[in-house]
Amino acid sequence: MRSADPGKAAHVIQKGGVVAYATEYCFGLGCDPMNRSAVLRLLRIKRRTVQKGLILLAANPDQLAPYVDDIPSAVAESWPGPHTWLLTPRAGVPGWITGEHPRIAVRVTAHPQAAALCRAAGMAIVSTSANRGGGRPTRSYRDTVRQFQGELDYILPGVVGEAPAPTPIRDAVSGVLVRPG
Numbered sequence: 105m106r107s108a109d110p111g112k113a114a115h116v117i118q119k120g121g122v123v124a125y126a127t128e129y130c131f132g133l134g135c136d137p138m139n140r141s142a143v144l145r146l147l148r149i150k151r152r153t154v155q156k157g158l159i160l161l162a163a164n165p166d167q168l169a170p171y172v173d174d175i176p177s178a179v180a181e182s183w184p185g186p187h188t189w190l191l192t193p194r195a196g197v198p199g200w201i202t203g204e205h206p207r208i209a210v211r212v213t214a215h216p217q218a219a220a221l222c223r224a225a226g227m228a229i230v231s232t233s234a235n236r237g238g239g240r241p242t243r244s245y246r247d248t249v250r251q252f253q254g255e256l257d258y259i260l261p262g263v264v265g266e267a268p269a270p271t272p273i274r275d276a277v278s279g280v281l282v283r284p285g
Contacts, residue, residue: 117134121135121256124242124252125218125262126215126262127264128218129243129264130242131233131234131247132161133231138170153203153237154199154203157201160209160210161229162212162228165180165183170194171193171208172194173192188273188274189276190205190208191210193207207277211231235251241270268285271285272285
């Protein structure tokens with residue numbers, strides 16, 4: 105495996121590129137959530153419709169400030185960690201992030217490399233599993249390179265965390281578990 109440089113991946117994201125990186129359970133595809141063309145390109149690569157919405161990944165809750173006005177204490181206390189929450193989006197959050205949903209999916213990661221990437225980028229980033237729509241997500245650098253070489257601007261070498269399944273998604277307003285972990 106090549107040497108991992110979150111700074112290089114962060115620079116690619118800041119310039120409007122699409123990258124892959126290790127997360128708690130699998131490799132993720134990411135970009136700047138406010139860059140419409142980058143998000144739409146990521147969705148084309150993944151073969152995912154914009155209506156499904158996307159998760160935003162952050163190194164700390166402050167990176168979510170452009171997207172949510174309020175983070176309930178129960179949510180903040182679960183982070184950093186493998187807990188994705190649906191919160192009420194701030195006015196003006198683009199539909200290419202929320203999709204057809206009234207809430208926005210957000211997580212503050214405890215995965216060291218994913219958090220380092222968000223810190224280096226200076227922002228929350230899109231985080232969606234590295235797979236084609238409906239397929240199994242890649243769980244290694246080698247598999248990610250095999251599946252996405254030539255389509256992504258950078259694949260950050262790394263190792264996924266020990267989570268046995270994708271992070272659970274819970275609606276912070278209703279309490280409903282939307283996706284079990």
